Amino acid sequence: MLKRICTASSILAICMLTACAPIESVSTDSKESQSLVVIVPKTAETEYAADVTAAVQVALNTQIVQTPEISAEPTQTVAASTPVPAKTPAPTEAYTVKSFDSVKGYVNAKTVNLRKGPGTDYKIIGEYERGDTLKINGESGEWYRVKIDSTTGFMLKEFVEKGTMPTATPKPTEKPKPTAAPTKAPSTPKITSTPSSKKYSDSEIYLIAQVVHLEGKGGTTDGFKAIAGVILNRVNSSSFPDTVEGVIFQKNQFTVARDEDNLRAQKPSSKIIDAVEAVFNGGDNPLPSDVMFFRTAGAGKTWGSREYYKTIDNNAFFR
Numbered sequence: 001m002l003k004r005i006c007t008a009s010s011i012l013a014i015c016m017l018t019a020c021a022p023i024e025s026v027s028t029d030s031k032e033s034q035s036l037v038v039i040v041p042k043t044a045e046t047e048y049a050a051d052v053t054a055a056v057q058v059a060l061n062t063q064i065v066q067t068p069e070i071s072a073e074p075t076q077t078v079a080a081s082t083p084v085p086a087k088t089p090a091p092t093e094a095y096t097v098k099s100f101d102s103v104k105g106y107v108n109a110k111t112v113n114l115r116k117g118p119g120t121d122y123k124i125i126g127e128y129e130r131g132d133t134l135k136i137n138g139e140s141g142e143w144y145r146v147k148i149d150s151t152t153g154f155m156l157k158e159f160v161e162k163g164t165m166p167t168a169t170p171k172p173t174e175k176p177k178p179t180a181a182p183t184k185a186p187s188t189p190k191i192t193s194t195p196s197s198k199k200y201s202d203s204e205i206y207l208i209a210q211v212v213h214l215e216g217k218g219g220t221t222d223g224f225k226a227i228a229g230v231i232l233n234r235v236n237s238s239s240f241p242d243t244v245e246g247v248i249f250q251k252n253q254f255t256v257a258r259d260e261d262n263l264r265a266q267k268p269s270s271k272i273i274d275a276v277e278a279v280f281n282g283g284d285n286p287l288p289s290d291v292m293f294f295r296t297a298g299a300g301k302t303w304g305s306r307e308y309y310k311t312i313d314n315n316a317f318f319r
Contacts, residue, residue: 095119095140102135105146108161110255111299114153118143125153127304131165131252165252200280204244209268209276211248214256215294216272216313222286223313224275229287230294230317232279237292286312293318 095118107128114126118140128134128148134155138145143154212227234240234247241247248257256263278284291309297316301308306318 097138097140097145099138099145102137102147103162104164105134105136105144105160105162106130106165107132107134107155107159109159110295111303112155112159114146114148114151114155116153118145118154122154126151129252130255133165134160136160136162166258198281200244205273205276205280206268207248207264208244208280209273210263210266211254211256212272212276213266213268214263215254216315219313219315221271221275223315224272225279225284225286226312226317227294227315228276228279229285230292232285233287233289233292236289240292287317288319290319291317 097118107130110130112128113124114128115122116125126148132148134146134148136144136146139157140154142157144157144160146153146155146160208228208231211231212224216223216227231244231247235242235244241250248254249260279286288309293303293306294315294317295303297311297314299316301311301316303316303318309317309319311317
């Protein structure tokens with residue numbers, strides 16, 4: 001046993017001189033055998049030291065324990081950060097409406113579109129005529145938010161009036177002033193006057209011509225007769241008043257009749273008066289008896305449930 005220890009000691013000494021590496025030895029006692037545990041730090045200085053230590057292990061049944069290689073820098077594990085999703089901005093309203101208590105109003109134009117929003121790009125959800133009543137409950141810029149029946153939408157402020165539409169009161173037709181009786185001449189026989197065959201008086205013809213003058217500006221004789229024809233068809237219909245003044249000044253019918261003073265101040269041309277005379281007293285009505293509506297041709301050929309008949313000059317006529 002002493003001999004084996006000496007031999008091992010010699011070999012270890014050689015290792016120390018050859019590999020230039022420190023060796024630690026630990027001896028253990030056992031009845032069956034003795035073994036030498038050699039701890040050699042693992043270095044990269046020489047490959048020869050590894051071969052020598054292997055030989056010592058075989059010869060002396062020695063257990064070689066290598067120290068683990070020490071990393072110069074510890075490995076650091078960094079968890080990948082999960083990106084935080086960006087918040088989706090809340091949608092902004094395309095427009096804002098200033099609400100207020102409902103007030104009564106009415107349509108103040110021939111025909112007005114009711115739109116879904118305050119702008120001409122929004123969908124048309126209804127079409128209304130002058131005098132149609134509504135309730136105004138908000139505004140957005142140049143638009144009112146209005147409610148007509150059960151429909152809510154937007155109309156331009158310029159086509160809407162607050163309050164109740166005034167009712168035109170027809171003025172009584174002035175009676176002609178009596179003319180002075182001519183001086184009787186004994187030699188002149190008395191002339192018996194022939195009753196007039198005209199169904200409609202000159203004052204009625206003139207009032208109708210005033211309406212045609214405003215509604216048919218820039219038109220032709222055919223256009224003048226067509227407007228007069230609508231008025232005549234209404235006078236003859238059981239659905240409208242049976243007098244010329246009653247038809248013209250009926251509420252919410254003729255736009256130009258809203259301001260009676262302005263209407264009666266108009267001076268129609270002789271061409272218009274002749275066209276009206278031909279329709280009312282000459283039987284020259286160019287329209288069928290069921291055509292009783294008209295409006296500007298620029299508003300289109302559809303008008304609610306009315307049936308389009310014809311366009312003459314700047315007006316479209318409907319049944």
